[in-house]
Amino acid sequence: MPLHLHQQPLHRRHRYRHGNLLTLADVFPGKRALIAGIGDLPDEQTHRLQAYGILPGRLVRVLSKRPMVIVQVEQTELA
Structure with missing residues (x-):
């Protein structure tokens, strides 16, 4: 799925650079990502x-x- 994601930061003040964009296939199970x-x-x-x-x-x-690939968006699981 061609989504552009940011890996969820460990600290809220962390800022992302454009070079940190990922696809859904790059995110490990159990990890969160912000949809860019x-x-x-x-x-x-x-x-x-x-x-x-x-x-x-x-x-x-x-x-x-x-x-x-199964993702959770709020309380909904999508495959």
Whole structure:
């Protein structure tokens, strides 16, 4: 999934640089990441992700990467 993410900082005052952008595939299970943006997707897919709460500025937790990627957005788990 072409999301652009920031790894969740250990300290709130930590600032990110553009070089720290990741994709969902780069985040280890159990870690949180801040969504910085959604990559180049058709409008229909972008709207679907937004409807599920996948929005810039939203914090997600990667629960699993195998056999499929499962993320938690607030209280919702998405595969």
